[in-house]
Amino acid sequence: MAFITIGMLELIHSFNIKSDKSILEVGIMENKYLIGSFLLGVFVQNIVAIIPTFADIFELHTLNSTQWIITIIISFMPIPIMELQKLVNKERLSKKNITKINYKEKTIY
Numbered sequence: 001m002a003f004i005t006i007g008m009l010e011l012i013h014s015f016n017i018k019s020d021k022s023i024l025e026v027g028i029m030e031n032k033y034l035i036g037s038f039l040l041g042v043f044v045q046n047i048v049a050i051i052p053t054f055a056d057i058f059e060l061h062t063l064n065s066t067q068w069i070i071t072i073i074i075s076f077m078p079i080p081i082m083e084l085q086k087l088v089n090k091e092r093l094s095k096k097n098i099t100k101i102n103y104k105e106k107t108i109y
Contacts, residue, residue: 001067003060004049008075011041016082023083 014034019026029035048054049063063071 001061001063001071003058004045004063005071005074007045008042008071009078011038011045012075013078013082014038016078020086020089022086023079 015023015028015038018031018034048058049060055062
């Protein structure tokens with residue numbers, strides 16, 4: 001269950017970290033490569049979890065419906081957490097009249 005949860009969480013989190021702006025502002029469907037890699041990742045992970053031969057290699061057990069629901073809920077947790085963090089950052093930056101922070105060059109605009 002942990003393998004599937006962490007894998008799905010990271011795949012879903014990739015939509016959060018693609019921009020400093022909110023997912024609602026940027027849009028989820030803008031990056032076709034990200035969507036393709038997300039779908040491929042979900043597909044491969046489900047194949048590994050569902051097909052017994054692959055599940056045995058990774059020492060996975062079949063999840064029941066309750067475990068799948070818990071896995072999905074936990075996997076989507078980064079979205080509201082990161083959206084809240086982005087909102088807090090936006091408020092802090094607006095109070096300081098800072099428009100952008102370049103973390104690589106460590107400069108503030």
